[in-house]
Amino acid sequence: MDTVVSGIRPTGNLHLGNYFGAVRAFTQMQNEYNCFFFIADWHSLTTHPHPDNIIRSTNTILAEYLACGIDPEKATIYIQSDVREVVELYLYLNMNAYLGELERTTSFKEKARQQPNNVNAGLLTYPTLMAADILMHKAVKVPVGKDQEQNMEMARKFARRFNTIYGVDFFVEPQSYALGDRALKVPGLDGSGKMGKSEGNAIYLIDDAKTITKKVMRAVTDAGPTEPNSPRPEPITNLFTLMEIVSSPEVYKHFSDSYNDCSIRYGDMKKQLAEDICSFSAPIRERILELNSDEAYLRQVAKLGAEKARESASKTLEEVRQIIGFRHR
Numbered sequence: 268m269d270t271v272v273s274g275i276r277p278t279g280n281l282h283l284g285n286y287f288g289a290v291r292a293f294t295q296m297q298n299e300y301n302c303f304f305f306i307a308d309w310h311s312l313t314t315h316p317h318p319d320n321i322i323r324s325t326n327t328i329l330a331e332y333l334a335c336g337i338d339p340e341k342a343t344i345y346i347q348s349d350v351r352e353v354v355e356l357y358l359y360l361n362m363n364a365y366l367g368e369l370e371r372t373t374s375f376k377e378k379a380r381q382q383p384n385n386v387n388a389g390l391l392t393y394p395t396l397m398a399a400d401i402l403m404h405k406a407v408k409v410p411v412g413k414d415q416e417q418n419m420e421m422a423r424k425f426a427r428r429f430n431t432i433y434g435v436d437f438f439v440e441p442q443s444y445a446l447g448d449r450a451l452k453v454p455g456l457d458g459s460g461k462m463g464k465s466e467g468n469a470i471y472l473i474d475d476a477k478t479i480t481k482k483v484m485r486a487v488t489d490a491g492p493t494e495p496n497s498p499r500p501e502p503i504t505n506l507f508t509l510m511e512i513v514s515s516p517e518v519y520k521h522f523s524d525s526y527n528d529c530s531i532r533y534g535d536m537k538k539q540l541a542e543d544i545c546s547f548s549a550p551i552r553e554r555i556l557e558l559n560s561d562e563a564y565l566r567q568v569a570k571l572g573a574e575k576a577r578e579s580a581s582k583t584l585e586e587v588r589q590i591i592g593f594r595h596r
């Protein structure tokens with residue numbers, strides 16, 4: 268059975284982008300593959316979070332994973348920092364990762380721009396830590412959103428390079444996986460760009476109906492089309508993209524047709540979109556609230572996941588050590 272790995276950083280609550288870009292695929296893949304889904308708490312250290320926030324956010328993502336339908340009986344759900352073997356593989360991969368290629372990654376350049384006073388080595392080596400997470404379990408498929416394509420290319424490069432340097436056929440090159448074969452980029456509703464925890468434009472799975480409605484009604488629009496079948500400016504395309512993801516095909520077609528014949532009323536479209544987001548997320552929200560208050564269960568899930576993940580990780584690491592030339596002492 269092929270192995271699948273993916274993770275999300277505990278930098279806030281899960282939003283629609285995380286769900287439709289990644290977590291929805293997790294819930295389907297757990298039925299067919301040997302799945303490892305983790306909470307990437309080491310990755311979150313690049314922004315120097317307060318210790319209390321790490322603990323809180325890690326529990327939040329754990330509860331939200333479960334509320335979305337990831338089943339600890341089917342998939343291994345673990346917290347990255349519980350599997351220390353990952354750090355050792357990260358070190359080995361860093362020895363074969365070059366400054367120039369790390370500096371050239373778009374995500375590094377973006378983060379360096381966002382936090383100019385904290386351009387730390389962890390930001391630079393984010394792709395090697397991500398590769399360690401994936402290669403640790405010899406994953407073949409990695410369900411991630413479109414924003415991770417370059418990091419996935421790096422993971423493949425590090426796998427190939429390790430195999431070439433040591434003359435082995437050890438690491439498999441992992442492939443990105445998207446439901447329906449199309450990586451999604453869920454847009455924010457602030458006019459441009461993707462929905463993101465750090466972008467301040469996210470609709471969260473935990474948001475209640477009032478909050479969702481308020482966020483959607485505030486979405487950036489324009490004065491409306493003046494000619495039939497005119498091209499859609501980015502903010503309008505984004506509204507339609509979200510509707511295509513969340514609403515029924517009939518609803519999407521209705522508003523798309525009314526845009527094309529210039530009869531669209533954005534207020535009606537937003538109202539419908541808000542309703543559809545609410546009906547999708549209300550049951551998940553309810554489960555999150557239930558799970559948030561069950562700390563004992565969350566602890567039990569994390570403990571079981573850590574044991575299973577370490578078993579897989581230590582097996583890979585033992586082999587890596589032998590390949591590199593470290594022997595048992």
Ligand code: ATP
Nearest residue numbers: 276284285288289411412452453461462463464465
């Ligand atoms: P941050 O804003 O803190 O960087 P994020 O909201 O972008 O966080 P990540 O933890 O970086 O979320 O990503 C977790 C997963 O969710 C990844 O697989 C990523 O591809 C996916 N993802 C995040 N945002 C989107 C989005 N807007 N559309 C599609 N997928 C997304």
